[in-house]
Amino acid sequence: MKMSAPSLDDRATPIPVAHPPHATVGSTAAPGGLLSGPAVAGSAVTRIGILAIQGDFDAHARRVEKLGAGAIFIRTPADFDGLAGVILPGGESSTHLKLLDEECLRKPLVEFARNGGAILGTCAGAILLAREVHNPAQASLNLLDISVLRNAYGRQLSSNVCTLLTTLNDAPLEMVFIRAPIIESVGPGVTILAERDGHPILVQQGNILAATFHPELAADLAVHHHFLSLARKAASR
Ligand code: GLN
Numbered sequence: 001m002k003m004s005a006p007s008l009d010d011r012a013t014p015i016p017v018a019h020p021p022h023a024t025v026g027s028t029a030a031p032g033g034l035l036s037g038p039a040v041a042g043s044a045v046t047r048i049g050i051l052a053i054q055g056d057f058d059a060h061a062r063r064v065e066k067l068g069a070g071a072i073f074i075r076t077p078a079d080f081d082g083l084a085g086v087i088l089p090g091g092e093s094s095t096h097l098k099l100l101d102e103e104c105l106r107k108p109l110v111e112f113a114r115n116g117g118a119i120l121g122t123c124a125g126a127i128l129l130a131r132e133v134h135n136p137a138q139a140s141l142n143l144l145d146i147s148v149l150r151n152a153y154g155r156q157l158s159s160n161v162c163t164l165l166t167t168l169n170d171a172p173l174e175m176v177f178i179r180a181p182i183i184e185s186v187g188p189g190v191t192i193l194a195e196r197d198g199h200p201i202l203v204q205q206g207n208i209l210a211a212t213f214h215p216e217l218a219a220d221l222a223v224h225h226h227f228l229s230l231a232r233k234a235a236s237r
Contacts, residue, residue: 034070035061045070046232049083051109053099055091055124059216063224069231080108085118085231088125090178090214093150094138096128106141113143118207118231120223126210127181134184144208145187146200152182166194166202168222175201175213183212207234 034045048064050057052073061071064087072079074086086109088096100106113119121129121144130140132147151158159178166173173194183200186192194202201212202223207230215223 034072035065046084046228046235047072047082048085048087048228048231049074049079050087050089051096051100051105051125052089053103053105054095056089056122056214056216057087059214060087060089060122060224063216063221064228067221067224067228069228074105075103077104077108080112083112083117084235085120085227086112087227088119088121088128089216090123090125093124093127093133093140096124097139100128110141110143113141113208116207116234116237118227118234119143119209120227121208121210122214122216123178123180123212126183126212129208129210131187144203144205144210145190146183146203146210147185148181148212149184150181151179153177153180162196164194164196164201166222168193168226171220171222173215173220173222174218175211175215176217177213180212207231 034047046069048069049072050060050064052075057073061073064071072083074080080086100109119129127133127138127148127150128141129144130146130148131142131144133140133150134148135150135152138150161174161176163172163174183203186200186203190203190205192200192203194200203210209227209230211223
């Protein structure tokens with residue numbers, strides 16, 4: 001196990017956010033509000049929204065685009081229109097919760113989930129999805145039947161990288177943990193796709209997928225690939 005990881009301690013500090021409609025980057029705007037990407041009509045592309053109010057959203061966009069889907073940064077309720085899937089990135093879950101409410105994004109997000117939309121939550125995103133949050137107790141969206149303990153790895157292990165098998169395929173997956181939570185318990189409807197030291201680290205319930213690590217920081221696209229297949233199936237129903 002390697003004991004070093006990219007230092008992302010600055011994630012504790014909220015990043016000031018501008019609020020362009022359907023965030024587009026520079027002159028790379030593509031059809032349909034996509035950040036950039038496939039040179040086909042926006043409507044033909046699987047559109048994945050990434051909550052972009054704080055934290056680690058950009059790396060997810062790069063992963064999604066690498067797999068041929070379109071990435072949209074979610075900053076306003078209208079950004080949910082036409083999405084096949086939503087990614088809740090890492091960052092600081094307490095800040096995300098606060099900003100979700102301030103930006104009126106909680107309602108459309110919960111509606112998206114209740115309508116069967118596919119959601120991937122990574123680290124802080126997994127904490128947001130949980131039914132119950134401890135250390136300290138914190139409100140959450142209750143969209144995934146798991147109970148989590150925030151910042152649960154000791155100081156020495158608070159950020160680290162390990163390589164473990166998942167049920168997604170036969171290839172061991174590099175996993176970057178940054179001040180990660182531990183999933184303490186899962187409900188009966190939750191499938192465990194990977195474990196570390198006896199604790200689930202990648203779980204799925206219906207179209208909701210959550211990882212306590214950061215798949216967007218590793219080269220292997222397996223988690224995003226699986227998520228995109230969920231999103232495409234959900235969107236085609
Ligand atoms: N420690 C953060 C929290 O509890 C999560 C860290 C992360 O997303 N890398 O919200």
